[in-house]
Amino acid sequence: MLKINELKASVEEASILKGLNLTINSGEVHAIMGPNGSGKSTLASVLAGREEYKIEGGSVDFYGEDILEMDATERARAGLFLAFQYPVEIPGVSNINFMRAAVNGKREHEGLDPIKGKDFLEMVKEKSKLVELDGRLRNRSVNEGFSGGEKKRNEIFQMAMLEPKFAILDETDSGLDIDALRIVSEGVNAMRSPERSFLVITHYQRLLDYIVPDFVHVLVDGRIVRSGDKELALELEERGYDWIKEDITA
Amino acid sequence: MAYEGKDKVIEEVTGKSYEFGFTSEIESDKAPAGLSEKIIRLISAKKDEPEWMLQWRLNAFAVWQTMDEPNWPHLQYEKPDYQAISYYAAPKQKKQLNSLEEVDPELRRTMDKLGISIEEQKRLSGVAVDFVLDSVSVATSFKDKLAELGIIFCSMSEAVKEHPELVRKHLGTVVPTRDNFFSALNAAVFTDGSFCYIPKGVRCPMELSTYFRINESGTGQFERTLLVADEGSYVSYLEGCTAPQRDENQLHAAVVELVALDEAEIKYSTVQNWYPGDENGKGGIYNFVTKRGICHHRSKISWTQVETGSAVTWKYPSCILKGDNSVGEFYSVAVTNNAQQADTGTKMIHLGKNTHSTIISKGISAGNSHNSYRGLVQIMPSAANARNFSQCDSLLMTDTSGAHTFPYVEVKNPTAQVEHEATTSKIGEDQIFYCLQRGIDAEQAISLIVNGYAKEVLNQLPMEFAVEAQKLLSISLEGSVG
Ligand SMILES: Nc1ncnc2c1ncn2[C@@H]1O[C@H](COP(=O)(O)OP(=O)(O)O)[C@@H](O)[C@H]1O
Ligand SMILES: [Mg+2]
Numbered sequence: 001m002l003k004i005n006e007l008k009a010s011v012e013e014a015s016i017l018k019g020l021n022l023t024i025n026s027g028e029v030h031a032i033m034g035p036n037g038s039g040k041s042t043l044a045s046v047l048a049g050r051e052e053y054k055i056e057g058g059s060v061d062f063y064g065e066d067i068l069e070m071d072a073t074e075r076a077r078a079g080l081f082l083a084f085q086y087p088v089e090i091p092g093v094s095n096i097n098f099m100r101a102a103v104n105g106k107r108e109h110e111g112l113d114p115i116k117g118k119d120f121l122e123m124v125k126e127k128s129k130l131v132e133l134d135g136r137l138r139n140r141s142v143n144e145g146f147s148g149g150e151k152k153r154n155e156i157f158q159m160a161m162l163e164p165k166f167a168i169l170d171e172t173d174s175g176l177d178i179d180a181l182r183i184v185s186e187g188v189n190a191m192r193s194p195e196r197s198f199l200v201i202t203h204y205q206r207l208l209d210y211i212v213p214d215f216v217h218v219l220v221d222g223r224i225v226r227s228g229d230k231e232l233a234l235e236l237e238e239r240g241y242d243w244i245k246e247d248i249t250a
Numbered sequence: 251m252a253y254e255g256k257d258k259v260i261e262e263v264t265g266k267s268y269e270f271g272f273t274s275e276i277e278s279d280k281a282p283a284g285l286s287e288k289i290i291r292l293i294s295a296k297k298d299e300p301e302w303m304l305q306w307r308l309n310a311f312a313v314w315q316t317m318d319e320p321n322w323p324h325l326q327y328e329k330p331d332y333q334a335i336s337y338y339a340a341p342k343q344k345k346q347l348n349s350l351e352e353v354d355p356e357l358r359r360t361m362d363k364l365g366i367s368i369e370e371q372k373r374l375s376g377v378a379v380d381f382v383l384d385s386v387s388v389a390t391s392f393k394d395k396l397a398e399l400g401i402i403f404c405s406m407s408e409a410v411k412e413h414p415e416l417v418r419k420h421l422g423t424v425v426p427t428r429d430n431f432f433s434a435l436n437a438a439v440f441t442d443g444s445f446c447y448i449p450k451g452v453r454c455p456m457e458l459s460t461y462f463r464i465n466e467s468g469t470g471q472f473e474r475t476l477l478v479a480d481e482g483s484y485v486s487y488l489e490g491c492t493a494p495q496r497d498e499n500q501l502h503a504a505v506v507e508l509v510a511l512d513e514a515e516i517k518y519s520t521v522q523n524w525y526p527g528d529e530n531g532k533g534g535i536y537n538f539v540t541k542r543g544i545c546h547h548r549s550k551i552s553w554t555q556v557e558t559g560s561a562v563t564w565k566y567p568s569c570i571l572k573g574d575n576s577v578g579e580f581y582s583v584a585v586t587n588n589a590q591q592a593d594t595g596t597k598m599i600h601l602g603k604n605t606h607s608t609i610i611s612k613g614i615s616a617g618n619s620h621n622s623y624r625g626l627v628q629i630m631p632s633a634a635n636a637r638n639f640s641q642c643d644s645l646l647m648t649d650t651s652g653a654h655t656f657p658y659v660e661v662k663n664p665t666a667q668v669e670h671e672a673t674t675s676k677i678g679e680d681q682i683f684y685c686l687q688r689g690i691d692a693e694q695a696i697s698l699i700v701n702g703y704a705k706e707v708l709n710q711l712p713m714e715f716a717v718e719a720q721k722l723l724s725i726s727l728e729g730s731v732g
Contacts, residue, residue: 048687052679076689084687088680092702098688101698105689141702142684158688 001025002166002197007058009046015056016042018222024166027194031208032201033233034219035241040201041085043219044170048082049075063165076102077109079165083155083172085201090142095154096124098142099161106162127160131187148175156187163191168199173207185210205237218244281338287311290438293338297441302418303410310427310437317431320564323593324622324654327536327562330501337439337472395455402447403458406474409445416447420478424507424544424570432503432538432564436472440505443474448483448514457712459488473504479514479549486517488715501536502560508543508551512573515550516543519711520567521719524559529617531589534561541565547573547602554710556719557584557592558726566624568597571605571633578607581707583719585726586619586651595625595656600633600666609640612704615651616727622654629666636666644674645703647696647727697724 002024009017016039024030034040046053047060049072060067067075090098103123104114115123124138131153143151152172159167169188173181188198188211200211208216208230216232217224218241226232226244236244281289290311294304319329350358350368396403402413409417427437448454479485489506502524510516518541527534537560543551553567569578580596598607613621627638644653655672677699685695701708701720708716 048683050683072683072686073689073691076687082687084684088678088684090681090684090699090702092705093698098685098690098698101685101690101694102688105691105694109689162689 001061001063003059003061004047005059005061007043007046007060008056009042010054010056011042011052016053016222017046019058020219020222020224022217022224024197024199026165026197027192028215029192029198029200029211029213031211031213031216031230031233032199032219032224033203033205033216033236036203038219039222040219041170042222044082044085044168044199044201047075047168048072048080073105074109076162077106081159081162081164081167083152083159083167083169085170085174087143087151087155089144089146091144093142094139095142096138099124099158102158103161123161128157130160130190131156132183133157149177149180152176153180153184153187156184160187160191163196165195166197166199167191168201170201171203172200173202173204181207182210205233208233220245281336283336284333285311285335285337285439289337293439293441296338297407297410299410300414302414306422306427307438310434311439313428314431314434314438317428317434319431323564323624324620324656325562325564325591325593327591330536332435335501338441392456399452399455400449401452401454402445404445406440406443406445406476409476413445413447416478417445417476420476420507420509422507424509424542425505425540430540433505433540436474436503436505436540440472440474443476443504445475446477446485446487448479448485450480451482452480453483454485457486457488457715471502473502475504475506476509477507477516477518478509479511479516481511482513483511484515486519486712488519488521488712490521490523500533501538503538504540506539506541506567508541510543510545510549510551510576512547513549514546515552517552518543518554518567519715520553520555520557521715521722522555522557522559522563523722525561526559526588526590527561529588531561531591534590536560536562537565538562539565541567542570542597543568543578544570545573545576545578545602545605548575549573550577550579552577552579552581552710553596554581554707555583555594556707556711556722557582557594558722560592561590563590563592563594565592565594566596568599569607570599570601571607571636572601573605574602575604576602577605580607580609580611581710582611583614583704583707583723584612584621584623585614585723586616586621587726588617588619590617590619592620593622593624595623597626598628598638600627600629600636600638602632603634603636605633605636607636607638609638609642610706611640611642612707613642613644613653614647614700614704614723614727615644615653616647618648618650620652620654622656624656624658626658626660627668627670628659629661629663629668631662633663634665636663638666638668640668640670642670642672643703644672645700646674646676649676693724693728696727700724700727 004020004022007017007020032040055068100120107115128138133153137150143154146154172184176184200213213230216228216230218226281292287308290307294307425433427434446458477487508516508518524535524537545551551569555567557563567580571578578598584592584594586592595611596609609625611623613623615621623642625640627640629636640657642655642657646653653674657670659668661668681699682695685698700723704723708719711719
């Protein structure tokens with residue numbers, strides 16, 4: 001279970017998250033929607049442990065541990081995964097070597113020996129099927145020269161490899177055509193399980209037709225201002241965010 | 251022939267009394283400090299050299315006296331007092347240690363990280379090794395095999411005596427004595443180094459490495475290497491090692507000359523990891539090296555270097571592309587950390603028609619260090635259709651480190667094509683965070699990113715060497731991001 005309580009965070013002196021509360025139980029899928037600049041990616045970065053973001057208050061409990069006390073590597077190894085809105089390129093580092101380092105990092109945390117080459121390749125093969133990741137992409141440098149859609153698929157492939165307890169998908173749908181959207185969503189759905197939860201950040205209700213959330217929240221100006229079920233997403237699609245903003249100020 | 255006697259091989263392997271053949275005459279094992287004609291005569295006499303060699307040295311000394319130490323590199327260091335150095339010391343046995351326990355723990359930690367085997371750690375740190383039959387047989391079969399093919403691979407001292415015709419023909423033809431201050435000094439006082447000759451049409455079946463010349467691997471302060479690849483031959487040569495090397499001599503001024511005759515190919519790989527000194531650079535080695543190769547018709551010389559050590563590095567492995575259709579390549583990774591300074595690069599001199607050169611330089615600066623690339627691409631009027639491609643990238647690990655690029659291009663033939671690309675970037679926070687988020691720790695993240703950055707160069711190294719060099723890069727940059 002992830003429990004965020006009155007979380008406040010700032011970046012470069014600007015306060016972005018202003019007292020955010022959210023509880024996600026194992027097995028649940030939560031969607032966060034909200035206007036540009038409302039702090040969705042900031043929330044993702046703060047949870048993942050990016051150091052530029054300063055915690056000004058509040059707490060985050062992750063399966064009984066205070067993750068704000070952990071560094072980014074420890075959080076990842078504890079089972080937190082972030083599919084980035086803008087995955088970076090790492091020239092000269094093959095995707096497969098990169099994943100091997102990641103998988104072995106997690107295994108080390110679990111007290112296991114590094115994975116055997118054969119087992120690793122087997123795993124790569126199986127997991128790339130999930131998102132139909134082209135074999136060639138596995139040997140190319142991490143995200144280098146990947147199309148927007150390929151980068152997003154690669155994120156989901158990595159998620160499948162690492163089998164996190166909790167995954168944040170930050171606008172994984174942006175830049176995907178309809179086929180890619182379907183493939184990526186099916187990959188995510190295949191990974192849904194009672195032990196795993198998701199936080200899906202999106203602008204569009206479209207994604208939520210594929211990945212059906214248990215809850216939908218609206219983030220405005222660093223706070224969750226409304227929560228509901230997937231009907232809320234449809235309403236937002238129809239009416240935009242302004243009516244909610246007006247509601248708040250009223 | 252150099253390596254025929256079995257006894258001799260065993261003697262070399264066990265390192266008991268192989269002392270370059272002048273043990274008995276030596277009274278004191280160290281010459282008084284200073285450089286004079288008298289000292290040069292002493293060096294030559296101790297080494298039992300022929301008259302021509304003595305004359306060559308004396309001439310070099312006369313030339314050196316008329317020269318000044320260069321001031322143009324982007325380096326700041328206290329100029330050595332050349333009269334305070336002793337130019338001759340009998341090759342000493344390294345102080346023998348009884349077990350690895352006696353080795354500096356810091357050094358051991360590094361060797362462990364590099365994945366150097368226990369046996370090899372002992373050898374490198376001067377621990378007495380039991381008589382290991384296995385290593386004798388390896389060395390023996392290695393030497394037998396080379397001898398069978400007519401390949402000569404021996405110390406320079408030995409070559410001067412055993413192969414004077416080859417040495418006289420080539421020594422100083424690629425790096426003339428008066429080339430620069432340090433090459434003149436080296437010519438006057440060099441004490442030893444390697445000599446290698448590959449006969450016509452022979453493809454050397456293994457990487458030649460100073461490693462195999464076991465007892466001689468403790469290199470000198472003024473090393474002299476000459477490598478001649480006769481027509482149509484091929485050789486890959488490895489110099490240096492990844493283990494940190496210490497030396498009580500602060501100044502190193504080596505000269506390496508490569509001769510690639512028609513259609514020959516020489517691949518020369520270096521890993522340089524001399525002691526860089528403490529965080530302030532104190533006590534580190536000054537490494538002033540002149541390396542150059544000459545390419546005849548359709549031949550190829552490829553320099554690959556991984557430079558991580560030394561307090562000050564001054565080094566420009568170069569190619570003179572004399573023959574038509576010849577090819578020169580330079581691949582370099584230079585890492586500087588703390589107070590280290592490096593001014594390194596290459597010169598590609600195009601004389602022949604259709605000559606091609608490639609320069610890939612990757613500088614990595616950490617701490618407060620300064621890393622300069624200095625390169626010259628010179629297309630002479632005779633070099634019709636010459637081509638050069640240069641790429642010089644700099645990666646900064648901190649805000650207090652510096653990267654500088656000095657690419658000089660001189661084109662005197664209008665048909666030439668010269669392309670230059672340069673980039674400078676700071677190691678990406680985004681890249682590091684991406685790795686961390688996948689559960690990779692910070693140290694490994696930097697290692698992955700830096701090795702990825704240097705990959706084009708590391709790929710040029712022979713396999714086993716490349717693996718060690720990768721680890722070396724990571725170790726050199728430990729805790730360096732800021
Ligand atoms: N690294 C940063 N430096 C400065 N400002 C930032 C940084 N990251 C985010 N911000 C600011 O924080 C606010 C929220 O951004 P973000 O979390 O990316 O919003 P969203 O993902 O909801 O579009 C924006 O005003 C953005 O400009
Ligand atoms: Mg965003």
